[in-house]
Amino acid sequence: MPKNQVFEAAATSGNTAQVGHDLIAAQSLLAGIVDLTPIQTSRWLSGIVGTPVKLKCENLQRTGSFKLRGAYVRIARLDGVERRHGVVAASAGNHAQGVALSAALLETPATVFMPDSAAIPKQHATRAYGADLQFAGTNVEAAISAAALFAKQTNAVLIHPFDHSDVVAGQASVALEIFDQVPEASTIIAPVGGGGLVAGIALAAKVFRPDLRVIGVQAERLAAYPPSLKAGTPTAIAPTARTMADGIAVAQPGAVPFAIIRDQVDRVLTVSESDLSRAVLQLLERAKMMVEPAGAAAVAALLAYPEVFADDRCVVPVLSGGNIDPALLLQVIRHGMSSAGRYLSLRVRMPDRPGEMARLLDDLARCQVNLLDLVHERMALALEPDEVQVALQVETRGERDRDALKGRLRVLGHTLIDTE
Numbered sequence: 001m002p003k004n005q006v007f008e009a010a011a012t013s014g015n016t017a018q019v020g021h022d023l024i025a026a027q028s029l030l031a032g033i034v035d036l037t038p039i040q041t042s043r044w045l046s047g048i049v050g051t052p053v054k055l056k057c058e059n060l061q062r063t064g065s066f067k068l069r070g071a072y073v074r075i076a077r078l079d080g081v082e083r084r085h086g087v088v089a090a091s092a093g094n095h096a097q098g099v100a101l102s103a104a105l106l107e108t109p110a111t112v113f114m115p116d117s118a119a120i121p122k123q124h125a126t127r128a129y130g131a132d133l134q135f136a137g138t139n140v141e142a143a144i145s146a147a148a149l150f151a152k153q154t155n156a157v158l159i160h161p162f163d164h165s166d167v168v169a170g171q172a173s174v175a176l177e178i179f180d181q182v183p184e185a186s187t188i189i190a191p192v193g194g195g196g197l198v199a200g201i202a203l204a205a206k207v208f209r210p211d212l213r214v215i216g217v218q219a220e221r222l223a224a225y226p227p228s229l230k231a232g233t234p235t236a237i238a239p240t241a242r243t244m245a246d247g248i249a250v251a252q253p254g255a256v257p258f259a260i261i262r263d264q265v266d267r268v269l270t271v272s273e274s275d276l277s278r279a280v281l282q283l284l285e286r287a288k289m290m291v292e293p294a295g296a297a298a299v300a301a302l303l304a305y306p307e308v309f310a311d312d313r314c315v316v317p318v319l320s321g322g323n324i325d326p327a328l329l330l331q332v333i334r335h336g337m338s339s340a341g342r343y344l345s346l347r348v349r350m351p352d353r354p355g356e357m358a359r360l361l362d363d364l365a366r367c368q369v370n371l372l373d374l375v376h377e378r379m380a381l382a383l384e385p386d387e388v389q390v391a392l393q394v395e396t397r398g399e400r401d402r403d404a405l406k407g408r409l410r411v412l413g414h415t416l417i418d419t420e
Contacts, residue, residue, distance in 0.1 A: 020207040023200075026073045026169035027176050033072055033105065034173070037061050039181045039316075044286040045299065049306045052314045054182050055299075058174060059291045059322030063125070065247075066174055066320050067091075067098035067161070070196055073170030074159050075102045083108045088156040090114070090136075090143035092246045093122025094321050095161040100129035111150060113143040119246070119325035141251055162194030163254030172200030178316055179209055186313040191297035191320050192216035192225055192268060193248030195257030201318075202264035213266045215308075217297040219243040220270035224253055225261065229268065234258045244332060245276055247294030247321055269308070274339035275300040280329075281336030283319070293332060295321035341399035343372070346406065349389045349415040352378070360390065363412045367405055370395040382417070389417065 037057045045053035058066040075087055086109035089099040096112045103110035110131040114123065115138055127133050136146030144160070151158040160167065174197065178185055188205070190198050198216040205212040218225055221243040228235040236252040243249050253261070261268070271279075279296035282303070283289045291299075298317035302309060309315050324332075337343050350356040357376075364371055373393040383389060396402045406416060 016207045019203055022165075022169050023172045023176065023204055023207065026166070027173045029073050029076050030069055030170065030173055033062075034069055035061055036177060039178075040287060040289070042287060044282070045302055045317075049302055049309045049312075049315060051309060051312045052184075053302065054185070054314060054316050055287065055289070056174065056178055056181075056188075056316050056318045057289065059289060059295050059319045063094070063097040063101050063129075064321055064323040065094040065098070065295065066171060066197060066318070067094040068101060069098075069173050070162075070167035070170035070200075071095060071098035071159060072102040072105070074164060074166040075099070075106050075108055075157075077166050078108075078157055082157050085155040085157060086110060087159050088113070088147045088150050088154075089159040089161065090140060090147035091118075091161055092140050092143075092249065093118050093126070094247055094323055095159075096122065096126040096131070096133075097129060097323070099159050100126045100131035104130045109156075111147075111156060113147045113150070115139050115143050117246075119323070119328065121325055122323055125323070139251070140249065160254070162196030162199075162250075163256050165256055167196050168200045168203065168257060168260070170200070171197045172204040174318060175201040175204035176208070179204070182314060182316055184314045185209075185212060185316045187213040187215060187309060187315045188318065189215045189217060189298040189301055189315065190318040191245075191248050191294050192218050192261075193250040193294070194252075194254045195225070195261050196254065197318070197320060198265055199257035199260040202260055206264050213312075214264065215301070216261065216265055216268040217301040218268060218270050219245040219248060219276065219294075219297065220272055222249045222251065223268075223270045224251055225258075225268045226270065228253050228258060229262060232262070243276075243293075244273055244328065244335075245292075245294040245297060247292060247323075248297060249294075267308075269301045269305060271297060271300040271304050273335070275304045277332045277336035278303055278339045279336075280324075280332050281340065284333070289319060290322050290324065290329075291319050292321050292324040293328075295319050337395075341402050342396055343393060344369075344396050344402045344405065345391070345393045347377075347389050347391050347417045348409070349383065349387055349417055352386050352388045357390070360414060363409065363414070364392075364394065367408050369401075369405060
């Protein structure tokens with residue numbers, strides 16, 4: 001029986017001794033390779049949830065994410081002949097960097113396929129670690145197909161980002177560290193793409209902390225696990241739209257992690273794009289943590305579903321990655337500020353006569369808001385011949401401030417249309 005099947009059978013049959021031995025062996029392989037990432041107490045999130053929250057900061061891991069763990073264990077367990085043939089991988093970025101560094105440390109040639117849209121900093125980092133970088137398609141699935149074809153043509157070993165027992169065992173080391181760092185933990189929350197991280201955490205919990213609850217989180221725009229769990233088998237889905245959480249944008253669960261998640265994970269939640277951007281923004285502001293949208297999914301779940309965690313003794317969200325393109329970060333911050341009610345877009349209709357624009361700007365100044373953008377529009381169909389409208393974007397202090405501003409402008413005699 002192939003190793004993957006042996007591991008899956010042990011994981012789903014209750015053979016905890018065999019699984020536990022494999023997880024400890026994987027953690028031993030990682031000694032001196034991965035960093036023991038810190039735990040940060042979050043008073044801000046603890047106040048929202050009503051129970052202690054402690055962040056597991058894998059965004060501070062080497063290569064900027066947890067992916068190094070699984071990639072290194074997988075490559076380290078290859079034999080000499082397999083390593084000489086080299087390895088190939090596919091990834092939107094984090095797994096790519098994990099494979100590239102692992103292969104360099106183990107003196108193994110590495111080729112990595114990325115989607116055409118992969119973030120430029122992730123491309124540069126993958127090359128810097130020594131991998132031969134190739135591009136294929138517009139999504140991770142297309143890159144995986146290209147990598148699989150390359151493996152068939154060259155005898156390189158495919159290092160799958162999540163669908164292999166060694167990868168799952170490597171990711172489980174995150175949980176083993178948490179057990180030592182936060183012995184009072186009662187729930188671990190982690191992002192879910194293909195499922196390798198949450199499957200590893202769930203296996204470790206089953207063996208060493210069966211009292212612990214494990215919850216996965218997906219971006220609702222590309223959430224393959226809820227329908228797959230309902231169907232009882234890994235099921236491919238079509239994305240409803242692109243998600244900013246490219247690190248967990250996987251359209252079909254892996255067979256190995258799916259079997260574990262089906263049996264061992266307590267719940268899989270989904271979060272919106274607004275939830276994700278708010279989490280990224282507030283982690284920057286409140287925790288001083290740079291976290292990519294996929295890496296912030298666990299915190300997004302806390303913000304979106306605080307009632308789910310209200311009775312916990314201690315919640316540990318895993319910040320799974322911090323590799324974010326600065327251009328995307330700017331977009332996410334703007335989106336997050338809008339979601340938090342700190343941007344307001346509105347249109348004001350006014351008479352087309354001298355002094356009206358000055359009056360509007362003076363009233364905005366008296367309301368103590370910062371004007372970000374202004375567009376003067378004369379061609380809107382709803383306007384009378386002697387009217388104009390002004391499209392505004394202003395910065396506010398939050399939802400209550402937005403509502404108060406709109407009310408104040410109306411009291412001052414301004415006509416608001418198409419307000420948020």
